[in-house]
Amino acid sequence: MHAACENRLSDLLPLLPHRFSEEELVQAVSTLIGRPIYVEARDMRGNFACGLRERYSDREVISFEIHTSPLHRSQIICHELAHILCGHKGSISYADIPSDEELADMIDWSVLGISARTSYEEQDEQEAELMASLIVQRMYRATVMPAQRPAAADERWNAMFT
């Protein structure tokens, strides 16, 4: 699983600079899949998940819990992006969402599949979380280490002492 995630990441990283933001990451994944990705912050407290990925025929929608720390939000967004990168169909459908859940009102009925970040018992969730961890780890390492193969002038200057 680790190797498969690294492979997918190697397709994505050439689209990104050494140091990249969440916005750049979302844009790169969107370019890779050829569909727009919308990221929305939501108050999801009291719901069964802190992150959601809704798969539609023409777009992807990611929702993340707003009431948590910035790093945690990044992890949640990367987890949902990882579902998209891994080509997961979504383990739950619109009908599976309990009607008393507030989320049921937020999701369009035309959704093709939903992935929810709850636990890592299912293989898809495990894979997405592992991949998210690899992405966030790259983001962290880029802040403490220069690029191994610097591309832009900034990266070359940062790599000059290593």
Place this chain on the structure above:
Amino acid sequence: MIRLITLGLPALLVAAALFWIRPRRNGQARPAHSGSTITMLLAWAVAIVGFHPGVQEAADSVTRDLAKLASNALMLIASVSVVSWLMFLNHEQVEARRRLRPRLAFLGVAVAVMTAAFFSVPADRRWSSEFTNTHWGQAPVLLHVYTLAYVLVMGHATYDCLTQTWRRSSQSPWRVHRAGLRGAAIGCFFVLLYLAYKVVNAGASIAGVELFPGGPRCTTLVTPYRCAFSFTAPLLGVLLITAGLTVPALLWPAAKMLRRRWERKTAQDLLPLWTDVTAVRPQVILRAVVVETDPDVVLHRRVVEVCDGILDLDNHRSRAIERMATEAVERRGQAGTATGAAIVEAAVVAAAIEAARTDAREQDDPAPQATGESARAGDLRAEALWLRSVSQQYANNDIVRTAVAVQRQAAPTATAA
């Protein structure tokens, strides 16, 4: 002293070049600019050897002042090697080579002009001749053409180096890099000081004013005092540039080691909180990376799992406990401090863990998470620092212990409710 410096400094530069040539671990590619860095260091080593009294005497024995021409030409080559290094840092290799070509042509023309001027002036009219020393105002114009060619090439290269290293010194994300680049920029300033001396000296001499008296050889770093500008300033400049560009590279492995130690230690410090959070919310653990041994990976997972666990315990966050802890923190004079915020968060989380452990009824209006936004920039380091302080308070603070005791006594279980 002069002999020692003119041999010691080149040895240091050669050692620095060897450091850059060294084979990399794990077949890691050498940075693209390594070639130009090595060339630059070796060019400066050769240029400084050109100042060695033995070399100077040998050159002067061929024809008067040949040592000056040789050392000046070597200094120009060294200064253009700096330009080359800057080019390769700022541009792709092909583009860097393209931009470098006219500068190399400029260098070639300047050295040719200097050489032609030098040999066109009779030996008894050159700088160290008695006539020129005593009648500098009547010195051949070609000697001034020589100086002009020299200062133009050197000045352009040095100014380029100063502006770029200074600008980049504020952009680098690492403190040690910033310090190194600032050192190099200050070194460039000393080289410019030397060039200014050359222009002023030439101008003063033409005007018949002897601003910098003294014989042709330096006896110490500052005697005769023109040596402070003609010898020590460029030497100091080269030393600072070399140190500025080399010391950060030498310190980098140590900085890396310290970072890994910090990551390992912080992951360890998070254990008390992580252990108890994951005991009541085991689903937050990602077992797929359990074999990972990189300290940053371990730290990252521990931080994320604590965040997940705390978020999952949201419905057990008690406002009553939060109030109690806040009042206790105020009584201790820690209100408004990072430690105070960590104590309150630790108390609320500890009570929430206790509530989950005893299957207590969920809060109707749960207390919000202490986001600690001001201290949490969104990166792993900032988040880990915040959670580490929460974990430390969680493990040791008596306000937290009181919160757990209060929670234990007060809350009815979900089943009882």
